[in-house]
C-alpha cells in the first residue's frame with residue numbers, strides 16, 4: 120500500500136511542530152505540504168519556524184516551502200492535519216472541506232457542530248462513522264467528500280480516557296469533578312506563557328478551558344443519531360461536570376485529579392475499577408495501526424504516581440496513566456490521570472485518527 124500524502128496547517132506552531140515530528144519517517148504517511156500564516160508563506164520551513172522541540176527538525180522538512188493556507192495549494196494531499204490558531208482555523212478548515220479535502224483539526228472552532236465528530240481515538244473512534252457515511256455517499260453520488268474531524272481539548276482527552284471504559288462497564292456517570300494541572304506547552308508559542316508568569320508560580324485560570332471540558336465530555340461520551348449524520352450529546356440533566364483548570368510549571372503533560380459518581384446504586388469496587396481500566400484495549404490497538412498504544416491505560420500502584428516527567432511518554436505519549444484510584448468520601452471514587460497534552464491531547468490523536476481512517480480505506 121502506498122503512503123498517504125499529508126499536509127500540515129499551522130506547521131510552525133506548537134501543535135504543528137509536534138505533527139511534523141510524528142509524521143517524520145512515518146511508514147503510512149508522506150508529509151508533502153506545509154501551511155502557516157502569510158508571515159511564513161514563501162519561506163523555507165527552517166526559516167519560518169521558531170523550532171522548540173527537543174528533537175531536531177527532520178532533515179527533509181527543513182527546506183520544504185511554507186504555503187498560505189488555501190485549499191488550492193493542498194489538492195495533492197489525501198489528508199490535512201490542522202494546528203491552526205483558533206482565530207483563523209474555523210474559516211480556513213471549512214474552505215478546505217468545502218473543496219474536497221479531509222481535515223483533522225486541533226482547533227476548537229468546529230467541535231460543537233453536531234455533524235462534526237469530536238474524537239479521542241483511544242476512546243470514541245466509533246464516532247468516525249459520520250465520516251465513513253459521508254465518504255460512502257460521495258462515492259455513490261459524487262457529492263463533496265471533504266470532511267472535518269475535530270480532536271478534543273487536550274485536558275478533556277485525558278479526562279474521558281479512563282471514564283469511557285468505566286461507563287461502558289458500570290453504566291452512566293451522574294457527577295464528575297476535575298481539577299487540572301496543565302503544562303505550559305498547552306498554551307502554544309505565540310505568545311505562550313511568559314517565564315516570569317509561570318516560574319515559582321501556579322496560575323488558577325485558563326480562558327475558556329473549564330467550559331470546554333464541561334461540554335466536550337458530553338459529546339465524546341454521547342452517541343450517534345439514528346440516521347448516522349450527527350452526534351447527540353449526553354443531556355445536561357443526566358450528567359453534571361465541573362472543571363477547575365490551572366497552569367503549572369511543567370513543559371508537557373496535563374495532570375488531573377478526578378472524582379466521579381455512577382448513576383447506578385450498584386457500585387463497583389476499587390479493584391473492579393482498576394481491572395476494567397487495565398483490561399481496556401482501544402480499537403486502534405485491535406486494528407494494529409502504527410501508533411496504537413500497546414496498553415491504552417496504565418494503572419499505576421505507587422502512591423506518588425503518575426507524574427508528568429516520569430509517565431507522560433508511556434507508549435510514546437499515546438497512552439494515558441491513572442493512579443491513586445480510591446474511594447471518595449463525597450462522590451463514589453477519585454483518581455489521578457496524566458496524559459501527554461500535545462500527543463494524545465493533540466497531534467498524536469490526529470495521527471491515530473488518520474491511521475484508523477487509512478486502515479478502513481477511507482483515506
Ligand SMILES: NC(=O)C1=CN([C@@H]2O[C@H](COP(=O)(O)OP(=O)(O)OC[C@H]3O[C@@H](n4cnc5c(N)ncnc54)[C@H](OP(=O)(O)O)[C@@H]3O)[C@@H](O)[C@H]2O)C=CC1
Pocket residue numbers: 128129130131132133134135154155156157158159160167188202203204205207208225226227271272273304305306307308309310460461464465
Ligand atoms: N498546544 C496544545 O497542547 C494544544 C493546542 N490546541 C489547539 O491547536 C491550535 C494550535 O495551537 P498551538 O500550536 O499551541 O498554537 P501556536 O500559536 O503555537 O501556532 C499557531 C499556528 O497558526 C498559524 N497561524 C496564525 N495565524 C494564521 C493565519 N492568519 N493564517 C494561517 N495560519 C496562521 C501560525 O503560523 P505563523 O508561525 O506563520 O504565525 C502557527 O503555525 C489552537 O487552535 C489550539 O487551541 C489543541 C490541543 C492542544
Ligand SMILES: N[C@@H](CC(=O)OP(=O)(O)O)C(=O)O
Pocket residue numbers: 205225226227271272273274301302304305306325328331460
Ligand atoms: N487550552 C489547552 C490547549 C487546548 O487543547 O486548547 P483547545 O481546546 O483550544 O484546543 C491548554 O492550554 O492546555
